[in-house]
Amino acid sequence: MTDPEQIWRTAYNHPGKWDDVFPPASMVELFEASAAAHPHAPLLDFMGRKYSYAETLDGANRVACGLKALGYGRGDRIGLFLPNVPHYVAAYYGILMLGATAVNFSPLYSVEELSAQVADSGTKLLFTLSASALLPTALKVLEASALERLVVGSVAGALPPAKSLFYRWFRAKEVAPRPHDPRILAFSKLIANPGSCDRVTIDPERDLALIQYTGGTTGTPKGAMLTHQNLSANARQVARLDPEMGKTHDRILGVLPFFHVFANTCVLNRTVLTGGEIVMLPRFNAKQALAELRRTHPRSLPGVPTMYQALLDAPGMKPSDFASLRYCVSGGAPLPAQLKEEWERITGARVIEGYGLSESSGVVSTNPYDGPNKPGTIGQPLAGTRVRLVDKEDPTRPPPPGEPGEIVVSGPQIMKGYWNRPEADAEVFVDDPFGEAQGGHWLRTGDVGTIDADGYIRIVDRLKDMIAVGGFKVFPSQIEAVLYRHPAVKEALVIGLPDAYHGELPHAYVVLDGDAAPISGTELSLWLNAQLGKHERVSEVVVRESLPKTMIGKLSRKDLLAEVTAS
Numbered sequence: 260m261t262d263p264e265q266i267w268r269t270a271y272n273h274p275g276k277w278d279d280v281f282p283p284a285s286m287v288e289l290f291e292a293s294a295a296a297h298p299h300a301p302l303l304d305f306m307g308r309k310y311s312y313a314e315t316l317d318g319a320n321r322v323a324c325g326l327k328a329l330g331y332g333r334g335d336r337i338g339l340f341l342p343n344v345p346h347y348v349a350a351y352y353g354i355l356m357l358g359a360t361a362v363n364f365s366p367l368y369s370v371e372e373l374s375a376q377v378a379d380s381g382t383k384l385l386f387t388l389s390a391s392a393l394l395p396t397a398l399k400v401l402e403a404s405a406l407e408r409l410v411v412g413s414v415a416g417a418l419p420p421a422k423s424l425f426y427r428w429f430r431a432k433e434v435a436p437r438p439h440d441p442r443i444l445a446f447s448k449l450i451a452n453p454g455s456c457d458r459v460t461i462d463p464e465r466d467l468a469l470i471q472y473t474g475g476t477t478g479t480p481k482g483a484m485l486t487h488q489n490l491s492a493n494a495r496q497v498a499r500l501d502p503e504m505g506k507t508h509d510r511i512l513g514v515l516p517f518f519h520v521f522a523n524t525c526v527l528n529r530t531v532l533t534g535g536e537i538v539m540l541p542r543f544n545a546k547q548a549l550a551e552l553r554r555t556h557p558r559s560l561p562g563v564p565t566m567y568q569a570l571l572d573a574p575g576m577k578p579s580d581f582a583s584l585r586y587c588v589s590g591g592a593p594l595p596a597q598l599k600e601e602w603e604r605i606t607g608a609r610v611i612e613g614y615g616l617s618e619s620s621g622v623v624s625t626n627p628y629d630g631p632n633k634p635g636t637i638g639q640p641l642a643g644t645r646v647r648l649v650d651k652e653d654p655t656r657p658p659p660p661g662e663p664g665e666i667v668v669s670g671p672q673i674m675k676g677y678w679n680r681p682e683a684d685a686e687v688f689v690d691d692p693f694g695e696a697q698g699g700h701w702l703r704t705g706d707v708g709t710i711d712a713d714g715y716i717r718i719v720d721r722l723k724d725m726i727a728v729g730g731f732k733v734f735p736s737q738i739e740a741v742l743y744r745h746p747a748v749k750e751a752l753v754i755g756l757p758d759a760y761h762g763e764l765p766h767a768y769v770v771l772d773g774d775a776a777p778i779s780g781t782e783l784s785l786w787l788n789a790q791l792g793k794h795e796r797v798s799e800v801v802v803r804e805s806l807p808k809t810m811i812g813k814l815s816r817k818d819l820l821a822e823v824t825a826s
Contacts, residue, residue, distance in 0.1 A: 281643060281671050285487040285488075290316065294315070304537070305417055315352075318348075329408070331384060334359065335360070339386050340385050342388075343516060349450070365518055365519075366516075370403070374399075377404050383407045390414060408443070409444070410445075410449050416447070467484050467675070481683055494531075497641070504533055508535070515563070522561070526561055548570060564591075568598055588613055590612070593718070618687070619672050621672070626639075636717045640716075644671075646710065650665070666704045669691075688701065706721055739751045746776075748771065748783070749771060754819055770806055
């Protein structure tokens, strides 16, 4: 087998040691270096209003000084309950300048979900917006938790003047914060200072930059502790993949939510590092995304597979809408081969599949931008990253020859551990069985896969998603891959449900393509089972109008299982 380490060493001309490739650097250093090099270049384009690097840096400095004046400092956890708006970027970097730790919260969280993670992280102050979908939730959490303060921004204030008036008058309902409540502060008042205050010294390898909660595939979400070096290394790893970096203006369409680790690294951190420009959208809407593609002509669009499908299906879509795109990075879920082919044929842009986790700061591996892409794989490990396989039952030893194994990862982007969860750390980290991990241990991903002779990794399934059928292990993603070969199937999920005789049986759920010939679930089941091993055959195929998705648009097996078992 070809040694992937030799591939990385040749490709990136480095001796394989993390520090030689990615010396310790704080996120603040990277931001300030880009601002010094490109002070007047646009960093953010929000619905037509542009914010330069110098302007954004000034805003972040004002956030840091405003927080310091309120008594916050090194190590304090400060939350971001925000969509993709300029407030997010200023608050994110301002928190880091303070030496505090940012905590990302999804704007889709319920009061119960937000309260639980605020309590778990010990978040003291929360940034949010006066939008009707956010502020009422934040106010309830303020009353029912140890949260001390809210800082409330206005979307209308971040828009160009004409759009701001339109937004205020016709489109959005903004909620007025409670008057005279000392716990609630307007974002504009927080930053009403010169932005000059004493700065702390940040240790990139020790100081936490971000607590990023896992998606909670099973059980309660855990907070991954990511240091400045974890995030800055991953941004540098991702940026150096692009063969055109530094040769052209780096404009990226930022429709993935910044509160998710994928966008945090592949849209925000990586673009700030390169001095590029982010065209921001508060949330993904296919019609709006197409309009921004036409208006701004970005060269890159990171997304999840459902996003690419929605853009292709959008009414009024023309291939010329995508003319400026060169590279599209897909993550968060497996990319169906037919979607990759259709996207590249219609748009002319290459779509590159990658892989990562919250615990890895976002990215572990990708297919190359230029060079062989192997459909169905998650590519090769990033520079400075080692990926190996261990036995699915015993992670201290390799898998049997020729068998898939659990994927374990070691690299500079791997988290410090879980927030206040030493028992979870003991489960997710395995001592170095290979004598290779420079960090001393490997991260268990929970994903089962194979590695071919060229170092390309293929995920077979998740350990926790495997279905036990009469003693046999069935991988739902393999059944889903067969379903996707049928021209009528647009989306598919397979889950295991209890069975008195077999223990569990696979059940399939699909959404059909409206343009394909009609087909029933029974007909699909007969077609599917004819191509599967006896132990893999599904009990049924259920046709649905939709399938549940996560906050970034990825199909959610966990939520589907909860829906089905609750009914």
